[in-house]
Amino acid sequence: MDNCSRIQLNTMKDLTYRQREILSFIEHHEWRNGFWPSIREIQEKFNFKSTNAVMGHLRALEKKDAIERITGQARTFRIHHHDTPEVSEMPKNASEVVDIPIIGDIAAGYPDRVEPSGEIGRLQVDIASAGFSKRNRSFALQVRGDSMVDAEIYDGDMVVVEPRDPQDGNIVAALIDGETTLKRFIQKSGEPPYLKAENKFYPELYPINDLTVQGVAKAVVRSI
Amino acid sequence: MDNCSRIQLNTMKDLTYRQREILSFIEHHEWRNGFWPSIREIQEKFNFKSTNAVMGHLRALEKKDAIERITGQARTFRIHHHDTPEVSEMPKNASEVVDIPIIGDIAAGYPDRVEPSGEIGRLQVDIASAGFSKRNRSFALQVRGDSMVDAEIYDGDMVVVEPRDPQDGNIVAALIDGETTLKRFIQKSGEPPYLKAENKFYPELYPINDLTVQGVAKAVVRSI
DNA sequence: TGTATACGTGAACAATTGTCCATTGTCAAG
DNA sequence: CTTGACAATGGACAATTGTTCACGTATACA
Numbered sequence: 001m002d003n004c005s006r007i008q009l010n011t012m013k014d015l016t017y018r019q020r021e022i023l024s025f026i027e028h029h030e031w032r033n034g035f036w037p038s039i040r041e042i043q044e045k046f047n048f049k050s051t052n053a054v055m056g057h058l059r060a061l062e063k064k065d066a067i068e069r070i071t072g073q074a075r076t077f078r079i080h081h082h083d084t085p086e087v088s089e090m091p092k093n094a095s096e097v098v099d100i101p102i103i104g105d106i107a108a109g110y111p112d113r114v115e116p117s118g119e120i121g122r123l124q125v126d127i128a129s130a131g132f133s134k135r136n137r138s139f140a141l142q143v144r145g146d147s148m149v150d151a152e153i154y155d156g157d158m159v160v161v162e163p164r165d166p167q168d169g170n171i172v173a174a175l176i177d178g179e180t181t182l183k184r185f186i187q188k189s190g191e192p193p194y195l196k197a198e199n200k201f202y203p204e205l206y207p208i209n210d211l212t213v214q215g216v217a218k219a220v221v222r223s224i
Numbered sequence: 225m226d227n228c229s230r231i232q233l234n235t236m237k238d239l240t241y242r243q244r245e246i247l248s249f250i251e252h253h254e255w256r257n258g259f260w261p262s263i264r265e266i267q268e269k270f271n272f273k274s275t276n277a278v279m280g281h282l283r284a285l286e287k288k289d290a291i292e293r294i295t296g297q298a299r300t301f302r303i304h305h306h307d308t309p310e311v312s313e314m315p316k317n318a319s320e321v322v323d324i325p326i327i328g329d330i331a332a333g334y335p336d337r338v339e340p341s342g343e344i345g346r347l348q349v350d351i352a353s354a355g356f357s358k359r360n361r362s363f364a365l366q367v368r369g370d371s372m373v374d375a376e377i378y379d380g381d382m383v384v385v386e387p388r389d390p391q392d393g394n395i396v397a398a399l400i401d402g403e404t405t406l407k408r409f410i411q412k413s414g415e416p417p418y419l420k421a422e423n424k425f426y427p428e429l430y431p432i433n434d435l436t437v438q439g440v441a442k443a444v445v446r447s448i
Numbered sequence: 449t450g451t452a453t454a455c456g457t458g459a460a461c462a463a464t465t466g467t468c469c470a471t472t473g474t475c476a477a478g
Numbered sequence: 479c480t481t482g483a484c485a486a487t488g489g490a491c492a493a494t495t496g497t498t499c500a501c502g503t504a505t506a507c508a
């Protein structure tokens with residue numbers, strides 16, 4: 001189907017297809033559940049009638065140096081990833097980002113497993129997309145009320161705000177009547193700037209001075 | 225109103241020093257070895273004469289919602305990261321969290337500056353509120369289309385999905401017709417579960433099998 | 449004073465789980 | 479044809495491991 005996974009499959013190692021299936025499941029189980037499967041869980045997954053079928057594969061995988069185990073101990077695996085990591089465009093300084101794969105299509109491949117090839121990008125939360133700053137100059141506001149519903153920002157949402165000067169059209173955290181609220185910042189050339197609520201039931205215009213705007217909203221985070 | 229958006233700021237009761245030690249060791253063991261410790265391994269570490277000492281602590285940690293276990297199964301832990309553990313043997317590698325203050329009211333202070341006193345909590349992007357996992361078990365989906373607009377999820381949003389079994393009412397990433405979509409998972413007691421689109425112009429019901437649900441949506445992140 | 453929580457010992461039990469025995473079959477290579 | 483790698487069955491055993499009961503201490507609290 002997609003050549004990415006095919007290439008990876010063949011470059012990997014001299015594992016058989018079945019062994020690769022087993023290995024995939026083990027990895028996937030840990031990824032999904034946070035702990036490794038027991039041999040009988042693997043057995044069930046593949047409808048083996050005997051645990052020894054699993055044992056055979058595990059021995060093979062260990063012999064081929066794909067995995068490592070601690071004999072006698074339950075659910076103790078270690079996966080050896082000596083397939084070549086591709087050149088990464090990601091910043092080497094891992095401390096700067098929280099790195100989350102963006103998966104666009106996980107339909108292909110082993111149905112119960114997310115193929116690496118399904119990844120269409122990475123979400124680097126602190127920098128690229130959301131403006132999260134390590135310097136902690138950014139902050140999050142929890143939205144109360146519905147003054148921004150027309151901008152799809154709702155009660156309870158967290159809005160990440162970066163303190164800086166706004167530009168026309170930015171959603172800003174603004175200090176109005178002693179309260180911090182979210183408004184849209186409007187500044188047409190030659191005219192004085194003003195703020196605007198994104199809810200048609202609210203007054204449109206708000207006065208503004210140089211202490212009003214506290215920062216620019218960079219992202220919305222909503223827990224579900 | 226809904227407790228979900230209040231996040232888990234105060235849901236975890238305070239751990240005792242001893243409980244924190246235990247928790248730290250469990251985390252550290254997994255970090256170092258790649259799998260969770262057994263109860264007797266914890267016992268040895270702390271020189272307990274009885275496994276029941278460990279059991280007591282584990283029960284307490286579970287009661288306080290710090291960990292999760294699967295009864296009867298070996299080495300199956302799940303750590304709930306509600307806050308940053310202060311006592312930790314683990315390296316304070318900053319790459320693990322992006323730590324953002326949640327500011328409830330900054331009206332009182334100097335408006336161009338974030339007052340520490342205005343902080344009502346902290347948003348730890350990778351773990352607490354959004355289900356971001358440093359182990360990368362979570363993943364993000366970019367929403368295409370409008371099948372969830374009635375749940376305030378829009379085209380282009382990033383949805384953070386944690387792979388686990390859904391409960392009634394959860395928004396889930398579901399594999400339908402070879403495509404991953406967002407649906408609401410409905411399971412009334414005694415009845416077979418089904419999926420439901422949150423858009424009145426879409427068909428309501430979708431069939432479901434054990435490969436359908438890929439995970440539960442934990443958060444929405446939208447760049448502005 | 450009672451009661452609750454935290455902390456721990458000691459021993460026994462039962463479930464989970466890894467391991468190993470013998471055996472069957474296929475298939476490609478020598 | 480034989481050999482070896484691969485795949486799987488079936489059953490049994492033993493180690494690992496989680497669980498529970500009974501019992502003890504200390505501390506804080508109303």
